[in-house]
Amino acid sequence: MSDLEVIVEPGRQDIVVRRTFDAPRDVVFRAMTEPEHLARWWGLAETETVVDRLELRPGGTWRFVEKGPDGREDAFRGVFHDVVAPERFVQTFEYEGMPGHVAMETHALEEDGGRTRYTSVSVFQSVEDRDGMVRSGMETGLRQSLDALEELAGSLT
């Protein structure tokens, strides 16, 4: 069991995620931001993630395609704002199936004696957008993918 916390307060338009990873910060940062690693943990367990683009710099764009076992493809994209390796990156996030609904995500990593404390804040354009993301079952997917990230980070140390 991880210590994953997903904080969704009523009436707000953000989702705060906290989790500790049993791996050093620089390794977690690499697992989160390098295409060959990211493709292995991002998304649901039963889907395959293809990293179409990942330009890790302010103004760089990213696009990932999730391929389901039934052949369905869902694409996600965004733009990087700030990148301060291995501490923090800020990016926008948009599901191509719902264009115009953009969230902004801040991902922060703190070193804690060989372990890493991760905090993400995702802010949505409205409470409705935020609640829609929660209803889509994001917590299940997040739990799976962050567990897979920890396992991968363990293999990189």
Added chain:
Amino acid sequence: MSDLEVIVEPGRQDIVVRRTFDAPRDVVFRAMTEPEHLARWWGLAETETVVDRLELRPGGTWRFVEKGPDGREDAFRGVFHDVVAPERFVQTFEYEGMPGHVAMETHALEEDGGRTRYTSVSVFQSVEDRDGMVRSGMETGLRQSLDALEELAGSLT
């Protein structure tokens, strides 16, 4: 008097701005996004705005410098996410004096019989960040700059 509305609800992390401009939508969009026009209305009345960068495309970056009458310089920067001319653009916004505090802004324009209805939604990473922006006197600056934008748009038609 303009019909400017600045909506700041307690405990939320967004600021919604609405205003009608007495100019067609394509002209307002140009005034908002073309460097030579933008420098003339953006910022406070007593400051000079220098557009250091304005790359209007997804992943394009922008940076504006405000020069005060006392020689003080304040810089602002961000990244464009979506650009759907002349309807909408999404960008991040950061004051270089407070790095890491990033807001995401959606600017939308609707045509209304030769006039333009403008709505912006700015979402901040926290309620505290939002409230700090409000306390900085943003409404005064916004009123001045959107009045100047309308005047400029009138000269472009």
